[in-house]
Every structure is written in structure tokens, then in C-alpha cells.
Amino acid sequence: MKGLQELYSAKPQLRVCAVNFLNTLPLVWGMVQGPQRGLFELSFTTPAECADRLAMGQAEIGIVPSVELERLKLDILPGAGIACRGPIRSILLISKVAPENIRVLAADAGSRTSVVLAQLILANRYAVRPRLLSRPPELTAMLEEADAAVIIGDPALRLEPASLAYFTLDLGQEWLELTGLPMVFAVWAARRQYVTAELIAAFQDSCRFGRQHLEDIVRAEASRRGIPEMLARHYLHNLLINELGEQEYRGLKVFLERARQLGGRG
Amino acid sequence: MKGLQELYSAKPQLRVCAVNFLNTLPLVWGMVQGPQRGLFELSFTTPAECADRLAMGQAEIGIVPSVELERLKLDILPGAGIACRGPIRSILLISKVAPENIRVLAADAGSRTSVVLAQLILANRYAVRPRLLSRPPELTAMLEEADAAVIIGDPALRLEPASLAYFTLDLGQEWLELTGLPMVFAVWAARRQYVTAELIAAFQDSCRFGRQHLEDIVRAEASRRGIPEMLARHYLHNLLINELGEQEYRGLKVFLERARQLGGRG
Known part of the structure; x- marks a missing residue:
């Protein structure tokens, strides 16, 4: 991992804005506790504030709520996000x-x-x-x-x-x-000039690391967030989807189409 | 999967050019035998010809040999390719x-x-x-x-x-x-206008499907290619890397830097 760190440290550190919810922790766990630690300047806030920081140039990469994607004209960093296929509980x-x-x-x-x-x-x-x-x-x-x-x-x-x-x-x-489709609540997104295969891989690797360490997340985070451990475990393992595939992006597309129609009618 | 198919069939089918080697089959197995079947117009050729077809606009997406990436100014579809971390045998x-x-x-x-x-x-x-x-x-x-x-x-x-x-x-x-790094021989690449999160996810999903069905690939392909089944199995399971992470892209970057130096000196 040292190699990647050297590589990134040659440039100013990219600012990554994440959401301070349990469902976001698997995405950033590699950046907080794992191999991607120190690669980015990481901060946590609400979903709406996260989108605003990107819009105002206060962050280069962030978790962006699905409805904000079109307004902000950002590129999706594929492969990782917040989604579900059925009940999500949250x-x-x-x-x-x-x-x-x-x-x-x-x-x-x-x-x-x-x-x-x-x-x-x-x-x-x-x-x-x-x-x-x-x-x-x-x-x-x-x-x-x-x-x-x-x-x-x-x-x-x-x-x-x-x-x-x-x-x-x-x-x-x-x-x-x-x-009949998954629902995608938020994805990693950035302005196009920051999006490279290497950067996307770092975010996917951080997510993979997080999904491999869900029990660490439950132990470190559930009780301090006031969430019963049993529920946190069930939520992270069985309800929440963080690794997004083509079905998730299909669900996202349908959601955005319907959201547009809603806006038009309203 | 029907949803995605409908979605794609609304546009003219994208042409995908792949390499006719055993090491490429996990990448395209989902498009040949799995959920991504029928989404793309798939053809197989040599690595160099694959790059040329992209350059000449005869394909929109293809397996591109690492050294051709800069010349062709293509975008990498991250997460899937042909790589190794140590002996590769091929x-x-x-x-x-x-x-x-x-x-x-x-x-x-x-x-x-x-x-x-x-x-x-x-x-x-x-x-x-x-x-x-x-x-x-x-x-x-x-x-x-x-x-x-x-x-x-x-x-x-x-x-x-x-x-x-x-x-x-x-x-x-x-x-x-x-x-000390992985070697990346080839990656999926395309001109920027074709690269969306949904498309990348389809290619990653096809690769994941292929890696989950290596035994099917061995049975269907080894003997007809004149490769002993034991060797094909060992090669696909233990030597070949198809799911690329940040270390692979770091290896790719170093390879491209050194290739440029070689060109300069030569």
C-alpha cells in the first residue's frame, strides 16, 4: 500500500465527503482502518450537506444522494454505494x-x-x-x-x-x-477530472475491505450510535447493499426517471 | 436481467471486441453464458487487432493491451482485466x-x-x-x-x-x-462517451460471473484449446487475476512509466 500512498501524496490530498450513518461505514472502512488509510482527507456530514460541499468545490469526491446526481452533473464512481433489494429498515x-x-x-x-x-x-x-x-x-x-x-x-x-x-x-x-428493482439511495461521485480507474479501484477496495470487516464495524459503532448490536449486524449483513452491480444502476435509472416525472407533474 | 436488456436494446448494440485467449474468458463469460448475454455484439481477435478495431471505430469497447492505452487515448473501464501477481505461465x-x-x-x-x-x-x-x-x-x-x-x-x-x-x-x-507489483497485461477500455457506471457495472458483473464459473470454463474450453485441464484449472484459479484493484492500477502506472522511458532511450 505504501506505493499508492507515495503516488497520492505527490498531489494535494483529495477531499472526500462521506455521510455520518452506519450504512456508509462499510464504504469508508478501508480509508478509516484499512489499506486506504491516509490516502484522502475524509470528513463526515449529512447527505444533503455532502452534495452541497461537492457543488461548492469544498470536496472533490463525495457520497451523493441519488436525486442530486443530475442537478450537480457529477460522474458516478461505479461499484460502491448505498442500496437495497427489498426491506432496508433505515x-x-x-x-x-x-x-x-x-x-x-x-x-x-x-x-x-x-x-x-x-x-x-x-x-x-x-x-x-x-x-x-x-x-x-x-x-x-x-x-x-x-x-x-x-x-x-x-x-x-x-x-x-x-x-x-x-x-x-x-x-x-x-x-x-x-x-421489481433495487433502490439506490446514494453513490460516490466526483467531477469528471478526478475520476480515474485507479481512484475508482481505491474506493471499491475500501468497500470490499469494509464488507469483509462488518463485525468490526458492528463492535466499534453500533452501541455508540444507540443501535442494538443484533439489529446493526442484521442490517449490515442482510439488508444493506454496498457493492453495486448492473441491477442497482438499472434501479437508479428508473428512480431518476420517475423522480423527473414527479417533478414535472408537481 | 430483462430490464437491462430492454434498456440497451433501445439503442444500437455496442460492439465489444475481446481477445481469443483462455485468460479473457472469465471476463466475457457473463456475456457468453450468463446474465449479460445479448447485451453487446461480441467478437474475438488478437490483442493488437482488438486495439486497432477500437482505434478505427469498428468497436466501441475492447480489451486493450496496456501499452496501447496512451496511444489510443481511451478510458479504462475499471475493475476487470488481465493481470498477475507473480508467475502467470502464459x-x-x-x-x-x-x-x-x-x-x-x-x-x-x-x-x-x-x-x-x-x-x-x-x-x-x-x-x-x-x-x-x-x-x-x-x-x-x-x-x-x-x-x-x-x-x-x-x-x-x-x-x-x-x-x-x-x-x-x-x-x-x-x-x-x-x-514488487502486479503486472497488468490488458484492460477493458472505451472512448469516454460510452463509459457510464451502468456499463462498467455490466462488465464487472460479467467478470464476477466468470470467476464464479471457472470450472465451466475449464470444462468447455481447455481441451478444445489444446490446454491440459489441470493446467487450465491451476492457471485460472491461482495465477490469473481478472478483478483489478488499486495495486493492479499502481502496477499498470509503473509499467507505462517504464515503457515510456524505454521508448525514450530506444
Whole structure:
């Protein structure tokens, strides 16, 4: 690995912006604990802020929420991202009323992809187009003002849907039922001049390292994030997909097409 | 897979040019027998011809020998190619004399990367710069005219070096000893406008499918290529690397730098 390090250190270090959720850790684990350590200047923030830092030139490479890809005109670094084929457990729509009766939907402004996904599911499967409220991800406060709330990432994993007196939709499962395809929430992306085979390989290698060390991630991260170890293990091993193949990119393409249609109609 | 097929069939099929060697079959196995079947118009030829077809616009995507990458100004499709970390068995320099005494070297014109690699090894490790003859890959004829011959791919696998009364250098092993790095012989490449995350994923998925079905490749291909099954199995499982990571691209970069220096001095 020393060789690669020398190579990169000849240039100014590229700034990599990642998301501070459990689902992102397998992607960056090689950069945090493994062979890609020290290759990049790594920082963590929310999905929306991550996209903004790339847009403003404050980072060269970042995790970009799917809905932001077209607006930002970035190139995808293929092979690694955040996706699922069915239930994902961390992208939840929680509702006081049956889905077909949702009129007002609260969502965290930090998660535009999930909000668009929730709108697509509600429009296509339940024939409703609720009004949107942007609120911090606190379920009780959200449901005081709205019929339903979208909660994503670690805050979703800290909930126990079965113990709540609400309807819960898993938006990964809903998307699979709607389209038969995986849902891609976010991918690594960068401006084209930074994208080389070598760079892509470093990101894929970091992901492969992370997927090979999921148990280390569970031990180091679950309890300090307030997520039960059993759930974190099940989530990382069985629900979350980090190594993206052609089916995932097909799912991404369909999602972007439908998101565009939604925008056009809205 | 039907989804992807529909997607691609909306556009004219991309033409993919591959090399007709055993080492290329894992890369294309998904396109020949697996989920990527029918996505591309696939043809097989020699490494040099493959590069030429891309250069002349007769194919959009192809296996490109490492030395041709810069000349053709193509983009690498990362994650899949032909490489080794140590002995490879199919890139051989066979010599009637000790390597330091080689004055005339015969090589197949269809394999420029191997010829440059042989020249680098002979210059750097044995301090000789032989004159080159371009000849078809027939060992006996080559060694009638030259001190040594470079034989690659299936013709090399049909030889039994231990039973020959000649010196044999495995150029993969020699490269590892010279640089400590993997050697990359060829990669998938295309002009930039064709390179998308989805396309790259299809090529990586085809490679993954091939690596998961090596035994099928051995059974279907070894004997009809005149390669003993035991050798084909060992070669595919233990010597050949098809899934390229950052160390491979580091090796490729060093090879291209040294090839440029060789050109400059020559």
C-alpha cells in the first residue's frame, strides 16, 4: 500500500465527503482502518450537506444522494454505494393514518432522496400527494404537525417500528414491490477530472475491505450510535447493499426517471 | 436481467471486441453464458487487432493491451482485466542462451505489451537490449532465427517449459521481482462517451460471473484449446487475476512509466 500512498501524496490530498450513518461505514472502512488509510482527507456530514460541499468545490469526491446526481452533473464512481433489494429498515415512512389518507408529510430536509422516494410510493401505490413539511428528524414532534413522517439512517435504526402505535412502510420494500428493482439511495461521485480507474479501484477496495470487516464495524459503532448490536449486524449483513452491480444502476435509472416525472407533474 | 436488456436494446448494440485467449474468458463469460448475454455484439481477435478495431471505430469497447492505452487515448473501464501477481505461465520468454546473452529476440507482432515487458526485464534485470524480430508464435521457427522468443496466451499454455531444453523466464514473476507489483497485461477500455457506471457495472458483473464459473470454463474450453485441464484449472484459479484493484492500477502506472522511458532511450 505504501506505493499508492507515495503516488497520492505527490498531489494535494483529495477531499472526500462521506455521510455520518452506519450504512456508509462499510464504504469508508478501508480509508478509516484499512489499506486506504491516509490516502484522502475524509470528513463526515449529512447527505444533503455532502452534495452541497461537492457543488461548492469544498470536496472533490463525495457520497451523493441519488436525486442530486443530475442537478450537480457529477460522474458516478461505479461499484460502491448505498442500496437495497427489498426491506432496508433505515428508510421508513411512519404514519398515524392509513397511507391512502396521508395529507401532510413531515421529512428531514437533509434527506431529499428519501422524500422523493416517499412521494413516489405514496403517489403510485396509494394515490395520494401529501403536502410536505421540512422538520428535524424527531418522530413525536413531526407527527404532532403531520399525518406521517419520513425517518432515515441511524435515527430510523434507533426506532422499533413494531412497538410503535403507527403504520410503518419500509420504502426499500415498497420500491421493490413497485418496480421489481433495487433502490439506490446514494453513490460516490466526483467531477469528471478526478475520476480515474485507479481512484475508482481505491474506493471499491475500501468497500470490499469494509464488507469483509462488518463485525468490526458492528463492535466499534453500533452501541455508540444507540443501535442494538443484533439489529446493526442484521442490517449490515442482510439488508444493506454496498457493492453495486448492473441491477442497482438499472434501479437508479428508473428512480431518476420517475423522480423527473414527479417533478414535472408537481 | 430483462430490464437491462430492454434498456440497451433501445439503442444500437455496442460492439465489444475481446481477445481469443483462455485468460479473457472469465471476463466475457457473463456475456457468453450468463446474465449479460445479448447485451453487446461480441467478437474475438488478437490483442493488437482488438486495439486497432477500437482505434478505427469498428468497436466501441475492447480489451486493450496496456501499452496501447496512451496511444489510443481511451478510458479504462475499471475493475476487470488481465493481470498477475507473480508467475502467470502464459507470458514466457524462452531462450537458447542465458538471458544476459540474448542478442536477437523474436516475438509475435500481435502482443506488443509482452514485447515491451520482455525488453524491460532484459534491460533492467539482465542488462541486455536485443534486436527484435517480428514472427508468428511458433517456437521452433522463432528459435532458428533468434536467441530467444516471447510466447504468450494459449500458445504458451500449450508448451511444457520444464520439458524444453531451453531457459524459460516467466515474465509475470520477473516483473514482480523487479517492481514488487502486479503486472497488468490488458484492460477493458472505451472512448469516454460510452463509459457510464451502468456499463462498467455490466462488465464487472460479467467478470464476477466468470470467476464464479471457472470450472465451466475449464470444462468447455481447455481441451478444445489444446490446454491440459489441470493446467487450465491451476492457471485460472491461482495465477490469473481478472478483478483489478488499486495495486493492479499502481502496477499498470509503473509499467507505462517504464515503457515510456524505454521508448525514450530506444
